[in-house]
Amino acid sequence: MAADIPSGLTNDQTFVQLERVSRKYGAFRLALSDITLTIDRSEFILLIGGSGSGKSTLLRLVGALEAPSSGRVRVGGEDPARMRPNARAFLRRSIGNVAQEPLLLDRRSVLENVMLPAIASNQTRREAAQRARAALNRVRFEDVNATAGELSSGARYRLALARAIVNRPALLLVDDPVSRLDADAAHNMLQLLEQFAISGVTVVLAAQREPERMPARARLIRIANGVLTP
Amino acid sequence: MSWQTARGFCWERAVRMLGERPLSLIVGVAIVSVALALPVAGFMLAQTAAPVVGRLPAAEATVYVSPGTAPEEVRALSARLEAIDGVARVRLIPRDQAWAELQRRARDGQPFAELKPNPLPDSLVVEFLPRLRPAVVTAAVAAMSRLPRAESVQGDIEWYRRLMAVMQGLAELLAPVAVIVALLVLVVTVGLVRRFAVIDAGELRLLDQVGADEDFIRRPFVYAGAALLGLAAAGSLGLVAIGRVLASQVLADLAEVFGVDLVLGYPPWPLVLVFVAGSLLFGAGAGYYFGGRQVARVRGLP
Numbered sequence: 001m002a003a004d005i006p007s008g009l010t011n012d013q014t015f016v017q018l019e020r021v022s023r024k025y026g027a028f029r030l031a032l033s034d035i036t037l038t039i040d041r042s043e044f045i046l047l048i049g050g051s052g053s054g055k056s057t058l059l060r061l062v063g064a065l066e067a068p069s070s071g072r073v074r075v076g077g078e079d080p081a082r083m084r085p086n087a088r089a090f091l092r093r094s095i096g097n098v099a100q101e102p103l104l105l106d107r108r109s110v111l112e113n114v115m116l117p118a119i120a121s122n123q124t125r126r127e128a129a130q131r132a133r134a135a136l137n138r139v140r141f142e143d144v145n146a147t148a149g150e151l152s153s154g155a156r157y158r159l160a161l162a163r164a165i166v167n168r169p170a171l172l173l174v175d176d177p178v179s180r181l182d183a184d185a186a187h188n189m190l191q192l193l194e195q196f197a198i199s200g201v202t203v204v205l206a207a208q209r210e211p212e213r214m215p216a217r218a219r220l221i222r223i224a225n226g227v228l229t230p
Numbered sequence: 231m232s233w234q235t236a237r238g239f240c241w242e243r244a245v246r247m248l249g250e251r252p253l254s255l256i257v258g259v260a261i262v263s264v265a266l267a268l269p270v271a272g273f274m275l276a277q278t279a280a281p282v283v284g285r286l287p288a289a290e291a292t293v294y295v296s297p298g299t300a301p302e303e304v305r306a307l308s309a310r311l312e313a314i315d316g317v318a319r320v321r322l323i324p325r326d327q328a329w330a331e332l333q334r335r336a337r338d339g340q341p342f343a344e345l346k347p348n349p350l351p352d353s354l355v356v357e358f359l360p361r362l363r364p365a366v367v368t369a370a371v372a373a374m375s376r377l378p379r380a381e382s383v384q385g386d387i388e389w390y391r392r393l394m395a396v397m398q399g400l401a402e403l404l405a406p407v408a409v410i411v412a413l414l415v416l417v418v419t420v421g422l423v424r425r426f427a428v429i430d431a432g433e434l435r436l437l438d439q440v441g442a443d444e445d446f447i448r449r450p451f452v453y454a455g456a457a458l459l460g461l462a463a464a465g466s467l468g469l470v471a472i473g474r475v476l477a478s479q480v481l482a483d484l485a486e487v488f489g490v491d492l493v494l495g496y497p498p499w500p501l502v503l504v505f506v507a508g509s510l511l512f513g514a515g516a517g518y519y520f521g522g523r524q525v526a527r528v529r530g531l532p
Binding site: 063065085086089091092093094095097103104105116117119120121123124125128167 | 435444
């Protein structure tokens, strides 16, 4: 899979940069505190931390879904918090986001769910369907006509992953898929994500614990209580 | 074509948005149809009533000329009367003509047999402009009575004052009624579009997350709003057509009683087109606004 790098994003080796980033919810809940982090293009990051450590918040900031309370996040040289909404929407097309609890269109088919980002990116229906089938094939999803609402938890996650890669993203953010998969499925998922990284996609995978078989290419980053730890 | 795909998707979402609550859709469209039918019916009634109102009698006054006034002085008086503000025209009724008429009306001529010579003066009948303010008529009558050679002025304008008061009352009532109807139409239509704009927040969040731009996210709301108001506009025209059929017999009876033409006509078709297009635009605008509010609610970033 070749990553499409949207025009406007820089081709620098550094793809994601967080400078002294903090994120506070309400007056007291500090989810992230003074995070500084650099992620290079086509790097495979394994972000390890327990529940409530700030992994998901960090992924949401990098995914241009939230703005930091202080500090600066840059993705491909752009600061999403300072972009106009339509420019930010354009940036998001180059970011594949798989949330911990994936949002799906439950009454629609698997294929329609995966086609959605492609249609929203102005692809024709035929192109969107072709891309969706290719993405589903990539995550080994066969029953494309099944209704999303009837899928098991693991299948929903794979569907969300297929949707995340349908626009051939430059950055893939995957939030905790391993904890809901058995050991073999988790290993397959890690291999798949490593392949994406090899093909040029920057991958950030959040997980609660280190996988049993560590991918060779992965850089391990630990997070606890909103702070990166050695 | 990609734009066709995107618009097709948005139409599909709009139809789904409306179709998810069919009962609400039917009831809502029916209520907005009634609301929209009110101004259309009001226009049709005004259109029908306009010629009748235009034919309302104007005020009149009669100026009796002093006895022994020469014909050229009568003409001069007539000219002065015509120059008074609010006077439409002046008609001379010579004393002989008035006398002959009086005798003709008294069938046997007895009451006037002993009255010789003709005791009547020349008179000038003054017709005022239609729908003139009663105060202007009163002032004009007063001015007439001050003119030389005007023996007396008979300005029976009490009936006119009452008629104008009724007309003014109706006109004053019309403005607040029109405002209330306009507000009713606004509240009901906006409420309906708003009701349908509240769809699954998860879907909106998802569209925002996958990089759909503002227009793509808002477009289904715009389509749904336009479709709702389009349906309601069509419904209102249907209701008006039914109302016209039902009212036709009543109007025919009224026309016969008052001896006037009373036919409830449809508004001219360019106006109907403007009405339908305006409804569509209003629905689209309301959809755009409420869609934007929904999107802002689910967004993490401004």
